Amino acid sequence: MTQTTTAGTNQAAAETATAGASSLRGGAHGIGGGGVIPGAIPQLSARAANPVLGAGFTVSRVPLAAGGIALTGGVPDPALLPIAELADAFTAVLGRPDAGTRTIQYHGPFGVHGLRSWIAQDQGTDLERVVVTNGALHSVSYAVEALIEPGDLVVVENPTFPLALQLFRYYRARVESVPLDSAGLDVDALERLLKAGARPKLLYTIPDFHNPATVTLPAERRSRLVELAERHGFVIVSDNPYGKLRFSGEPAPDFDLDSEHVVRAGTFSKVLGPGLRLGWAIAPSWLRDTFVRTRFAQDQHAGLVTQRAVEHLAQTDGLVERVVAGAVPVYAERAAVLFDALRQRLGDRFEARRPDGGLFLWARVPGADLTRVLDLARARGLAFSPGDGFDPDGRSVHREWARFSYSSASPEQLVIAADRFAQAVAEADR
Numbered sequence: 001m002t003q004t005t006t007a008g009t010n011q012a013a014a015e016t017a018t019a020g021a022s023s024l025r026g027g028a029h030g031i032g033g034g035g036v037i038p039g040a041i042p043q044l045s046a047r048a049a050n051p052v053l054g055a056g057f058t059v060s061r062v063p064l065a066a067g068g069i070a071l072t073g074g075v076p077d078p079a080l081l082p083i084a085e086l087a088d089a090f091t092a093v094l095g096r097p098d099a100g101t102r103t104i105q106y107h108g109p110f111g112v113h114g115l116r117s118w119i120a121q122d123q124g125t126d127l128e129r130v131v132v133t134n135g136a137l138h139s140v141s142y143a144v145e146a147l148i149e150p151g152d153l154v155v156v157e158n159p160t161f162p163l164a165l166q167l168f169r170y171y172r173a174r175v176e177s178v179p180l181d182s183a184g185l186d187v188d189a190l191e192r193l194l195k196a197g198a199r200p201k202l203l204y205t206i207p208d209f210h211n212p213a214t215v216t217l218p219a220e221r222r223s224r225l226v227e228l229a230e231r232h233g234f235v236i237v238s239d240n241p242y243g244k245l246r247f248s249g250e251p252a253p254d255f256d257l258d259s260e261h262v263v264r265a266g267t268f269s270k271v272l273g274p275g276l277r278l279g280w281a282i283a284p285s286w287l288r289d290t291f292v293r294t295r296f297a298q299d300q301h302a303g304l305v306t307q308r309a310v311e312h313l314a315q316t317d318g319l320v321e322r323v324v325a326g327a328v329p330v331y332a333e334r335a336a337v338l339f340d341a342l343r344q345r346l347g348d349r350f351e352a353r354r355p356d357g358g359l360f361l362w363a364r365v366p367g368a369d370l371t372r373v374l375d376l377a378r379a380r381g382l383a384f385s386p387g388d389g390f391d392p393d394g395r396s397v398h399r400e401w402a403r404f405s406y407s408s409a410s411p412e413q414l415v416i417a418a419d420r421f422a423q424a425v426a427e428a429d430r
């Protein structure tokens with residue numbers, strides 16, 4: 001794959017995983033059950049051999065032309081990450097006289113106290129509910145691991161985040177979707193589904209600056225969802241990596257964390273850097289204890305050095321807030337530049353909401369097949385994510401839609417990207 005962005009992307013990871021999955025599928029060489037063949041490798045478990053890895057993001061065969069601009073992954077701009085501060089924090093926690101016991105040892109599965117306490121305060125909850133994880137996706141996977149047997153129902157939004165979908169499929173969940181409207185998850189549609197007899201165990205939602213649709217769920221819908229979860233006995237998993245990256249408007253009051261039916265997945269990925277692999281799950285005690293048992297059975301805890309470094313950084317007065325305050329206007333400007341440039345070039349062929357936070361623009365080009373446009377755009381030096389890759393039902397309902405990530409491109413590159421996109425749309429029309 002030819003990518004010229006400054007950082008790796010989720011899409012790149014998904015493509016690598018696809019390549020890996022195809023070589024793993026060779027169960028034919030394995031042995032199951034009875035006979036022993038000397039030298040044969042064992043048969044993969046059904047879960048490991050399951051060919052769902054790489055599902056989701058659209059992969060094009062057309063190489064990205066030289067000088068290409070990739071508006072694909074939900075990655076923060078490396079220039080906006082506190083790399084020097086992190087270097088200092090790692091040095092400080094490893095340089096302590098007690099580093100041998102405090103920083104570089106085994107630890108308990110909940111995560112370190114100071115970090116949990118910062119997260120609890122930041123998220124407006126009790127420290128006891130906080131478990132440190134390897135990122136938001138890992139937190140979602142805790143909930144799936146705790147609740148989902150093969151065949152159990154998970155309800156997702158349509159469109160949704162492909163890597164979460166991949167996770168649900170990996171655990172062999174049955175997935176049904178409810179549509180989004182301009183205010184996020186359509187709660188009436190969910191209620192109809194429940195009335196028709198659907199019995200989900202888990203509802204997965206991205207409430208703030210949705211990936212890919214950018215919408216934010218209003219408070220009133222959040223409380224209705226909690227009522228429905230409590231009445232129908234499912235758990236809401238609220239995956240919220242972008243909530244801090246708000247450019248305009250007021251944050252909506254969030255899901256009630258005191259409910260026994262709410263799990264919040266959060267992360268340092270978008271603000272401090274995804275390579276840290278550090279995030280949190282906030283869960284009621286019945287689930288929190290399960291998460292901790294899972295962690296203990298698997299690998300005990302998140303890396304202690306990273307936890308200590310981020311704890312140190314978070315305890316440095318106002319540092320996380322300063323990082324956020326530095327990043328938000330940059331992303332706001334990029335969002336506006338891309339939105340305006342696409343609107344100017346496409347006119348009434350461009351339908352989109354102006355993002356008021358997050359890293360993405362979700363746009364519709366009526367009459368276009370944007371999966372086809374992607375090939376033409378890549379040949380011109382632009383990569384984006386066609387909408388079909390975000391459709392949990394695989395019905396191509398988002399064919400006229402695309403997600404553009406503006407986070408890692410300069411305003412000049414975004415204008416060039418809009419030119420290339422408009423040219424590719426025009427070429428596809430011919």
Ligand SMILES: Cc1ncc(COP(=O)(O)O)c(C=O)c1O
Nearest residue numbers: 074135136137161211267269279
């Ligand atoms: C909705 C959503 N959830 C989770 C993640 C991954 O977050 P993390 O790096 O914390 O696992 C992303 C990143 O793209 C995302 O968009």
